[in-house]
Amino acid sequence: MSKTILEMDNVTIRFGGLTAVDSVDMKIEEGTIRALIGPNGAGKSTIFNLITGIYPPTGGEIRFCDTPINGFKPHLITEMGIARTFQNIRLFSEMTVLDNVKIGRHCRTKAGFLGALLRGPGVKSEERAITEESMEALKLLELDHKSDELAKNLPYGEQRRLEIARAMASNPKLILLDEPAAGMNPQEKQTLMSMIRKIQDKGLTIFLVEHDMKFVMNLSDRIMVLDYGRKIAAGSPAEIKSNPAVIAAYLGKEVG
Amino acid sequence: MDSIFSMFLNDYYIQVLTMLGIYLIAALGLNLITGVTGQLSFGHAAFLSIGAYTSAIISLKLQLPFVVALLAAGLMTAIWGILLGYPTLRLSGDYLGIATLGFGEIVRVVFLNMKITGGALGLAGIPRSTSLTMVIILVFFTILSMFRLENSRFGRSLIAIREDEIAAESMGINITKTKITAFALGTFFAGVGGGLYAHLIQYLNPQDFGFVKSFDFLAFIVLGGLGSIPGAILGTTVLTLAPEFLRFVADYRMMIYGLLMVFMMIVRPRGLLGGVKLSRLFAKKKVQTSDTSASGGAN
Amino acid sequence: MLSQQILNGITLGATYALIALGYTMVYGIIQLINFAHGEIYMVGAFVGVFMITVFQQGLVISLAAAMLACVIMGVTIERFAYRPLRRSTRLAPLISAIGLSIFLQTLMTKIKGPQPIPFPHVMEDALYKLGPIEISKVQIIILVVASLLMAGLHFIVKYVKIGKAMRAASEDYDTSALMGINVNRVISFTFAIGSSLAAAGGVLVGLYFNSVSPFMGVSAGLKAFCAAVLGGIGSIPGAMLGGLFIGVAETLGIAGGFDTYKDAIAFTLLIIVLLFRPTGLLGRPIQKKV
Numbered sequence: 122m123s124k125t126i127l128e129m130d131n132v133t134i135r136f137g138g139l140t141a142v143d144s145v146d147m148k149i150e151e152g153t154i155r156a157l158i159g160p161n162g163a164g165k166s167t168i169f170n171l172i173t174g175i176y177p178p179t180g181g182e183i184r185f186c187d188t189p190i191n192g193f194k195p196h197l198i199t200e201m202g203i204a205r206t207f208q209n210i211r212l213f214s215e216m217t218v219l220d221n222v223k224i225g226r227h228c229r230t231k232a233g234f235l236g237a238l239l240r241g242p243g244v245k246s247e248e249r250a251i252t253e254e255s256m257e258a259l260k261l262l263e264l265d266h267k268s269d270e271l272a273k274n275l276p277y278g279e280q281r282r283l284e285i286a287r288a289m290a291s292n293p294k295l296i297l298l299d300e301p302a303a304g305m306n307p308q309e310k311q312t313l314m315s316m317i318r319k320i321q322d323k324g325l326t327i328f329l330v331e332h333d334m335k336f337v338m339n340l341s342d343r344i345m346v347l348d349y350g351r352k353i354a355a356g357s358p359a360e361i362k363s364n365p366a367v368i369a370a371y372l373g374k375e376v377g
Numbered sequence: 378m379d380s381i382f383s384m385f386l387n388d389y390y391i392q393v394l395t396m397l398g399i400y401l402i403a404a405l406g407l408n409l410i411t412g413v414t415g416q417l418s419f420g421h422a423a424f425l426s427i428g429a430y431t432s433a434i435i436s437l438k439l440q441l442p443f444v445v446a447l448l449a450a451g452l453m454t455a456i457w458g459i460l461l462g463y464p465t466l467r468l469s470g471d472y473l474g475i476a477t478l479g480f481g482e483i484v485r486v487v488f489l490n491m492k493i494t495g496g497a498l499g500l501a502g503i504p505r506s507t508s509l510t511m512v513i514i515l516v517f518f519t520i521l522s523m524f525r526l527e528n529s530r531f532g533r534s535l536i537a538i539r540e541d542e543i544a545a546e547s548m549g550i551n552i553t554k555t556k557i558t559a560f561a562l563g564t565f566f567a568g569v570g571g572g573l574y575a576h577l578i579q580y581l582n583p584q585d586f587g588f589v590k591s592f593d594f595l596a597f598i599v600l601g602g603l604g605s606i607p608g609a610i611l612g613t614t615v616l617t618l619a620p621e622f623l624r625f626v627a628d629y630r631m632m633i634y635g636l637l638m639v640f641m642m643i644v645r646p647r648g649l650l651g652g653v654k655l656s657r658l659f660a661k662k663k664v665q666t667s668d669t670s671a672s673g674g675a676n
Numbered sequence: 677m678l679s680q681q682i683l684n685g686i687t688l689g690a691t692y693a694l695i696a697l698g699y700t701m702v703y704g705i706i707q708l709i710n711f712a713h714g715e716i717y718m719v720g721a722f723v724g725v726f727m728i729t730v731f732q733q734g735l736v737i738s739l740a741a742a743m744l745a746c747v748i749m750g751v752t753i754e755r756f757a758y759r760p761l762r763r764s765t766r767l768a769p770l771i772s773a774i775g776l777s778i779f780l781q782t783l784m785t786k787i788k789g790p791q792p793i794p795f796p797h798v799m800e801d802a803l804y805k806l807g808p809i810e811i812s813k814v815q816i817i818i819l820v821v822a823s824l825l826m827a828g829l830h831f832i833v834k835y836v837k838i839g840k841a842m843r844a845a846s847e848d849y850d851t852s853a854l855m856g857i858n859v860n861r862v863i864s865f866t867f868a869i870g871s872s873l874a875a876a877g878g879v880l881v882g883l884y885f886n887s888v889s890p891f892m893g894v895s896a897g898l899k900a901f902c903a904a905v906l907g908g909i910g911s912i913p914g915a916m917l918g919g920l921f922i923g924v925a926e927t928l929g930i931a932g933g934f935d936t937y938k939d940a941i942a943f944t945l946l947i948i949v950l951l952f953r954p955t956g957l958l959g960r961p962i963q964k965k966v
Contacts, residue, residue, distance in 0.1 A: 173547055199549035207547075213540035216533070223530075224537045228549025230530055234558055237529030238522055244529075251530065291549055417767075465947075468954055470766075471709065475905050476950055479943035482898070486940035588898065592711075592774045599771045631782040638775025639757050646764030 125187075126151040126295055126326050127172070127203075132181035134171060141167045143350040144181065149295070154317070154327045156337045158361075159347035160370060165330040166208050168347070169297050172328075173205050174198045185295070200228045204288035205297035208330070210280050214273035218264060218283055221272050222255040225290025255290055262286040262316060278309045282316070289320065296320065298329040302336050314340055338362070346370065378510040391509050392577075397617045398512035399573045402519045404597045404613040405606065406566030411595070412604035413527060414559040415539030416466065417474035420481030422590035424564040427484065428454040428571025429581050430494050433503045436576065438493075443506040447572040454568025455561040462560035466553065481588050488583035499582035507577040515573070519566060523606050526562070535559050539604070600641055602648030611649050680809050681931045682924055687815045687884065689923020690822035694877035695900030696907070696915035697829065698750075698870025704846035704910035705859075705866055706762065711773040712753060713874055714897015715780035718890060720746045720875025721882040722784060728796045735798050735883075739821070742879050743872040750871025751864050759860070777893075784890035792889035795882040818880045825876055826916060829869065833912065838865050846910060895939065899926075902942045906949050908959025917957060921945070 129147040133140065142164045149155045157165050170176045172183060174195040183190050190198055204225070213221050230251055236244040259265040262282040267275060275283060281301055288296055301317070302310045310333065317340060321327055331337050337344060338358040346354040346361060348370040354361060361367055382391055407421045428450035435446040465476040488494045495501070526532050534555050537545040546552050575581055593616070601612020619637060623630040645651065695717050702710045720742045727738035757776055761769040802813045832839040838861075844852040845862045853859045881896065882888040899922060907918025922942045929941045949957065 175543065175547070194551070195543075195546040196549045196551045199547060205547055207544065211541050211544035211547075213537050213544065215540055216536060220533055220536075223533055224545070224548050224550070227530065227534055227537075232530045234526060234529075234531045234562060237526050237531045240525060240529075248530065287548065411767075464951055468950060471707070471909075472905070472950060472954060474709075475901075476947050478898075479902070479947045482943045483940045483947075486937055490936050589894070595767070596771050596774060599765075599767045603765065603767060628786060629782075632779050632786065635775045635777070635779030635782065638778070639772045642768050642772045642775065643757070643760045646761050646768045 123151045123153075125149065126185065127328070128184040129168075129172075130182045130184070132168075132171060132178050132183060134167060134176055135179045141350050142171065142178075145347070145350075145352050147345060147352070147355075149326060149328060151294075151326050152321065152324060153342040154321055154329070154340055156341035156344045157328065157330045157347060158332070158334075158337055158344060159353075163347040164350040165347055166299055167350075169205060169299055169330065172198075172297065173203060196228065199291055199293075202292070202294035203297065204291045204293035204295075206281070206284035206288055206299055206301060208299040208303070210277075210284060212272040212280055212283060212287075214271070216272055217268065218259065218270050218272055218275065219252070219255055219268040221283060222258050222287050222290045223251050225258065225287040226251045226254055228291055258286045258290040261289060261319065263312075278305045281305070282313070285316070285320075293325065295326045295328060298327065298331075300330055300332065302331055302333050310336055379508050382509050393618070393621055395507060395509045395512050395577055396574075397614060398509070398516045399507075399570045399577065400594075400597070400617050401516050401610060401613050402512075402573070403567045403570035404594050404609050405519050405523050406563040406570070407594045408563075408598045408604065408606065408609040409523065409526065409535070409566075410560055410563035412598050412609065413532070413539065414535040414556060416556060416560065417470060418477045418560075418563075419474045419588060419591050419595065420461075420477035420479075420484075421567055421594045422586040422588065423481035423484040424454050424458060424567035425571035425574065425590070426488060426581070426583065426586035427457050428568030429575040429586075430488060430500065430571075431568070432572030433500055433575040433581055434493060436504055436506070437500075437502065443504075443576065446576075447569055450572030450575075451565045451568040454571065455565040458560045458564030459557055462557045466556045466560065478588055478591070481586075481591055485583045485587055488586075494581070494583070497583075499580055501580045503575050503579045503581070505576060505579050507573045512573060515569065520606065520610070527606065531555075531558075536604075596638060598648075600638065600648055602650035605648070605650045608648055608650035615649070677808075681927050683809055683811060683815070685924030685927030686920055687818050687923070688927060689903075689920035690818055691877045691881045691884070691919075692896070692900045692903045692923050693916045693919025694822055694825065694873045694880070695896060696904040696919045697826075697912065698874045699901050699904040700907070700909050700912060700915040701842070701846075701866050701870050703904070705842065705849065705863060706758075707766065708758060708769050709773070709901070710758075710870075711770065711897070711901075712757075712776040712780065713870065714893030714900070715777050716746050716750055716753075716871045716893075717874040717878040717881075717896060717900075718784065718888075718893030719749060719780065719878070720871075721878030721888045721892065722788065723875065724879035724882060725793065725795060725888050728798060735817075735879075739876060739879050742875040746871040746875035747868045750867040750874075754864060754867040759863075781890050781893070788890060790890060792887045792892075795886045795888055798883070814884055818884060821876065821880060825873060829873070829912070832869070838862065842866055899942045902946045905956055906942075906946050908956030911956070911958045911960075914956060914958035921957075 125148050127149040129145055132142060132145050134142045145168065157168060159165055171178050174193050177192045185201055185203060213224065230247055232244045232247055256265055256268065259268055262285055264279060264283055264286055267279065272283060285298065285301065302313055305313060314336065317327060341358060343356065344358055344361045345352060346367050353366045353370060354364045403421065403425055407418060410416050410418050431453040432446040432450035435441050435449050461480050465473055468476055489497050534545065534550045537550060538552055538555060542552060597613040597616050598609045600616060602608025620630055620634055623633055626633055695713065698713050699710060702708055723742040723745045724738045727733045727741045753776060757772045758769045761772055799813065803810050833843060841857045841862045842865065844857060845859055849859065900919065903918035903922045904915045906921060907914025922945065925945055926938060926941050930938055
């Protein structure tokens with residue numbers, strides 16, 4: 122029914138002799154929630170790094186809204202509408218919560234250093250708009266009451282949510298969440314799940330990596346499974362649960 | 378206004394204060410590069426010398442007004458900042474510092490060998506156009522500019538680069554362009570400082586702009602508290618005036634100065650104002666939430 | 677003619693390499709650019725002169741005494757000026773090092789005056805002919821002493837327990853601490869070795885150029901540091917290679933008529949190498965970690 126927003130075509134990346142991602146094909150439809158699962162070291166975060174331009178792929182093609190984005194710099198890809206969070210939280214720790222989110226607005230605003238020096242009316246109203254929109258993103262993740270705190274002083278679960286708020290501030294079409302529920306207790310996970318649903322309701326597409334199977338199965342429309350850099354299965358949560366290759370991959374190493 | 382100063386201060390103190398003002402302008406420039414953006418520069422004195430020679434040559438050979446000479450000094454230095462920054466700013470951390478150190482030494486040797494700069498004999502007879510009043514006004518403008526730059530969309534992107542380059546890039550910041558802009562702005566102020574210096578001392582010699590001087594500027598901003606504008610001002614003031622106050626120990630002055638640097642660093646590893654937010658000090662007393670951890674800073 | 681210049685360059689480069697080793701070993705373990713290292717080299721040279729003139733000792737004893745004095749100095753400096761700053765920002769120990777460097781230079785100027793003093797005459801100099809090249813006795817001494825010291829360093833790092841610990845700490849500081857290596861001892865030892873090599877370099881350079889001054893550490897230290905980075909900072913063979921490379925390039929540059937640009941040669945080479953190999957000739961490439 123809906124159109125494809127992200128497409129990976131035979132994407133491969135090698136680091137020296139190691140093939141971290143091996144000929145992966147994938148299509149994500151607009152407005153859906155897609156999960157990427159697999160044992161540790163399967164190449165999940167590497168896929169995120171390929172999509173966001175941190176690593177250029179060794180082979181294959183990545184298309185976003187039908188535009189090939191291979192070799193684009195990360196900031197251009199963000200500008201096109203892909204935002205992300207990081208597995209090992211990467212906040213600007215010495216900045217306030219609000220300023221962290223304001224960085225997310227960077228690619229949608231334009232005042233440069235001259236604007237900063239002269240502070241004309243245009244710059245001032247842009248800055249006001251940045252503050253308002255950033256506060257909105259904080260509200261969505263229920264962090265608005267903490268806007269003046271330094272990011273590093275937030276508890277772990279809130280730091281994860283702040284990363285999502287920061288990504289949301291860039292008005293993405295597609296948001297990549299790298300283990301958003303890691304380190305959260307069951308109640309926090311429940312809240313997070315409803316927040317992600319809210320994000321989906323805003324028309325965004327969500328692509329997430331997560332280890333918590335209950336979380337993944339409840340939330341996602343479709344799931345892709347990766348092992349040793351190769352796609353071993355893809356389908357609906359029910360199909361994945363009963364897929365023998367997936368069970369083998371997981372039981373071989375860890376019980377998910 | 379200068380006549381008012383000379384009623385209260387003798388020429389020597391006016392000279393010292395004018396020099397302090399010049400150092401403040403240059404140090405705030407370095408603070409933007411190293412303190413705010415986190416890009417290590419060990420070659421700041423070289424940028425001062427580019428500004429100093431540019432302005433001196435414009436005054437001496439072209440006899441243009443001082444304002445033109447100063448502006449040209451700033452712009453020329455910023456151009457060299459961009460030329461150096463473009464290839465080297467992709468180097469990370471210490472390697473960038475080392476490349477800028479090398480650049481500084483190359484600039485010094487080139488000035489020693491150029492005809493127009495007077496080579497090793499130096500360049501003399503520069504008109505004394507720098508006055509304390511003018512320097513005070515320019516310091517004021519520099520401080521205002523720094524506050525405005527830091528508290529803006531542009532300034533936030535600089536801090537984001539210092540805090541986490543990969544995250545900044547992933548949030549849509551063009552890090553190459555932003556770093557180079559910061560470098561150009563910081564070196565612009567160094568160039569203006571250099572122009573003021575040339576027209577205060579009236580004589581230039583490349584040996585006065587060696588890497589030792591570059592490290593002086595680094596010491597100013599690190600001792601004050603890296604990335605903090607009040608810190609850079611305090612650090613520069615303390616270290617510029619310390620040798621003056623240490624005159625009573627005569628020959629031991631620089632020895633004590635060196636030890637003072639070590640001692641201050643050990644007592645306050647984050648700098649005099651490191652981790653202190655002035656706005657928070659003045660704001661209503663809240664429960665102390667700010668950190669005491671020793672992380673952060675450049676690199 | 678060319679081969680003669682290369683020999684002179686290698687001799688100069690060997691002394692750079694001795695100093696560069698101290699920079700590279702310290703950086704390898706604690707990522708500190710020890711800017712006071714050049715001053716240790718300078719003090720080493722003065723101790724050597726002092727032993728020869730005041731205590732009337734021979735070259736070997738004086739060399740050993742200079743090395744020992746600098747071991748004590750290096751370890752003390754690390755203990756009091758760097759160790760308290762180990763967990764703070766990267767720039768803090770750097771500023772501390774610069775402060776120390778100013779202190780040591782002015783201290784030596786206070787003791788001996790700012791003018792260079794001649795190195796005492798310890799032996800008859802002689803020139804030997806090797807085909808087209810002439811090699812002086814001093815050059816032979818420099819090359820032999822430098823080679824012996826570097827071989828000794830190689831032996832320690834490769835086969836002695838503390839040397840292996842050094843390599844481990846340089847590979848991964850935190851893990852080696854968890855594995856029960858006393859990293860404080862390893863770091864002290866690294867400063868000891870680096871300082872002793874610098875002291876040897878100081879005495880040999882004094883002998884070679886027949887001059888010692890309180891400011892000799894500034895330019896030599898900077899060039900040796902350049903050598904360490906050029907070779908790949910943290911890499912011991914890299915420091916040796918970098919030292920020789922810069923020594924030869926500088927000598928050839930002077931012979932080629934660029935003597936007024938002498939001090940810029942090392943840095944120009946350094947910047948060019950860094951642009952193409954951002955971690956130096958033998959340095960390991962950095963893998964961007966996300």
